[in-house]
Amino acid sequence: MPYLTRSPQLPETDGATEPPDRATETVAGRTPEEGGAEPPEGRGGDGAGGGRRGRYPVAARVLARTTTVLSAVLVLFALLLPDQLSGLTPGRFARIPVEGIAGAALLLLLPPRARRVAAVLAGVALGLLTVLNLLDMGFYSVLARPFDPVLDWGLFGDAESFLRDSAGEAGAIGAVVGVVVLVLALLVLMTLAVVRLSHVIARHGAAATGTTLLLGTSWVVVTALGVQVAGVPVASRNVAELVGNRVQQVRADLKDEREFAEAAAGDAFRDTPPGRLLTGLRGKDVIFTFIESYGRSAVEDPRIAPEVDGALADGTRRLRRAGFSARSAWLTSPTAGGGSWLAHSTFMSGLWISNQQRYRTVTSSDRLSLTGAFRRTGAWRTVGIMPGVTRSWPEGTFYGLDHVYDSRNLGYRGPKFSWSTMPDQYSLSAFERLQHGRPGGKPLMSEIILTSSHNPWAPLPKMIGWNEVGDGSVYDAIEKAGKNPTEVWRDPAQVRTEYGRAIHYSLRSLISYVEKYGNKNTVLVFLGDHQPVPAVTGENASRDVPVAIVAHDPAVLERISGWGWQTGLKPGPKAPVWHMDAFRNRFLTSYGPHPGPAASAPTR
Secondary structure, rough: OOOOOOOOOOOOOOOOOOOOOOOOOOOOOOOOHOOOOOOOOOOOOOOOOOOHHHHHHHHHHHHHHHHHHHHHHHHHHHHOOOOOHOOHHHHHOOOOHHHHHHHHHHHOOOHHHHHHHHHHHHHHHHHHHHHHHHHHHHHHHHHHHOOOOOOOOOHHHHHHHHHHHHHHHHHHHHHHHHHHHHHHHHHHHHHHHHHHHHHHHHHHHHEEEEHHHHHHHHHHHHHHOOOOEEEEEEEOOOOHHHHHHHHHHHHHHHHHHHHHHHHHHOOOOOOOHHOOOOHHHOOOEEEEEOOOOOOHHHEEEEEEEHHHHHHEEEEEHHHHHHHEEEEEEEOOOOOEEHHHHHHHHHHOOOOOOOOOOHHHHHHHHOOOOOOOOOOOOOEEEEEEOOOOOOOOHHHHHHHOOEEEEEEOOOOOOOOOOOOEOOOOOHHHHHHHHHHHOOOOOOOOEEEEEEEEOOOOOOOOOOOOOOHOOOOOOOOOHHOOOOOOOHOOOOHHHHHHHHHHHHHHHHHHHHHHHHHHHHHOOOEEEEEOEOOOOOOHOOOOOOEEEEEEEEEHHHHHHHHHHHHHHEEEEOOOOOOOEHHHHHHHHHHHHHHHOOHHHHHHHOOO
C-alpha cells in the first residue's frame, strides 16, 4: 500500500529518532513501528536493499538496544558519581537520582524541537559536572580538599610543571594531551547519550511516563523512610548538592576576597621602629628551614614513625652533646598534600593563606614578613636557599631576602631525584660554601627549603661525608641505584615506607649540618610545610606539622619559656598546637618589644 508522506524518508526503527508526525502515518493509520506496512525498497534505510539494517535486522536491533543501554549507564554513572575515590563503591550506584527523574519528566513535556535543544544542553552540562567530579577526586587525593572553580585554575600550570620535572617533557605532554582528550570525550559522549535517551523517551511515551511516575514515587518513599544501602541513602540528590555547593563556594570566594584584603591591611608590627625589632636575637645566625611534607603522621603513624622518631631521638642526643637545646610543638598548616607556598606565606606573614587568591594578595602587598623583619632591622644580611625554584620567582620580593639562590645558581652538577632538583645535603653544603661559612660581616638570617622529601619519594639520596659532596656529581651512582617511582606507587605500603625514608634523610641532613657547622650563635627554626598526600596519611588526617627551635645560647630558649613547648626535637601528643599564622606575631613579640595596639585578627 503506498505511503502518503510529506517526505520520502521514513523514521528509523531503532529508537534513535523522533516519533513520526501525523503526516508520516500509513493509510491504515499506523507507522511501521506499530505494525504498518514496510517501506518499499529504496524508500528507507531498512528496506530489503536499503543498507545494513535491511540486510542485518537482528544485528541492527541488538546494536540499537546496546547503544541505548550504554547511554543509560553512562548518564546514571554521571548522576551518581561521587567526588572522592573512596566513594566508588557498588552501593553508591544502587541509588535513584532525582535529577534523572526530573530530566525525564521535562523531556516528556517538551515539544520535539525544544526537546532536542534541552537534551543537548543537558548532555553538555552533565559532561561538565562529571569533569568537575573527577577534578574533585584528584584534588581530594592530592590536596585533601575539593577543586575550587574560582581560584584553582592556576594550579594546573603547577601540576604541568611537576609532571615535566618528574616525568620529563614527553611525559608531561602525553599527560596533558590525555586529559584534553578525556574531557572532550566526556562532553561528546555524554551529550550523545542524553540525546539518544531523549529519542527513546519520546518514542515510548506511555512506558516512559509510567516508569518516571513509578521512580518518582519510589524516590519520595525511600527519602521519607531514610532507606540506605551499605550506609548510602538510596534517594540521591548528588548533582543538586554538587551544584549547590559550587554556588555557595563561589559566593564564599567573592566574600573572602573582600574580608581578607581588609585583614591583610592591618598589621600590629607595621610601624614598629627597626631598632626595636628582634632585639633578643641580635648577633645570632638565624636559620628558618622548611622540610617538605614533614607532617604529624611522620611522627605518630605507627606505619611510618619508628624510623622518623629514631632520627629525632638520635638528633636530640647528638645536638645536646654539641651544646644545643631544643623545644618543639605543632603548627596547623593551611594546606595538605601540596601547596607548600601557602604554608610558607602563612608562616611568614602571620595571615591564614589557604588559597591562591589570598597568596596573590599578600605577596603583592607591603605586609611585614617574618624574614622581612630581619632585613628591616639592618642588623642581618638575608639569604634564601630555594632549590625547588626553577624559574623567575617575583613573589620572592615579599620575603625580604637580599639574595636568593635557586636551582640555577647553587652550582649543582648532579642528577635530579625525581621532582627534587638536588639532595638536601647538597643544598645545605652549598649554603655553607656560599654564605654561612663566609667570615666577617653581619650575622646571617636565612630561609632554606629542603626538597628531598617531596612526592614521589623515589629515588632517594643518601647521606655521604660532607667533604664528599663537591659539585653533586657524586650523586649520579646513588640516583641510578634508587627505586623507580612507578614501581613504588603500585604498592601503598611501599609509598609509606619510602615517604618515611625521605623524611628520615631530610632530618639527618639538617641535624648533621647543625652538628658540624653550627656554633654558639646558631639558632635554627625548622618545621614541616604540610602533611603528605592522603595516600600516605589516610583520610581525615590532621593538618598538623612538627616545629622545633634549636639554639646553643640558653637565653634564646628562655625567651619562649612561656610557650609551653616540649623539650627535644620530637613534639609529644600533648604538645601545644597553634595555627601556623600565629607563629609570626608570637615570635616577634618574644624576641622583641610588644607591638602597638593589635589589629584585627587574621581571617580564616
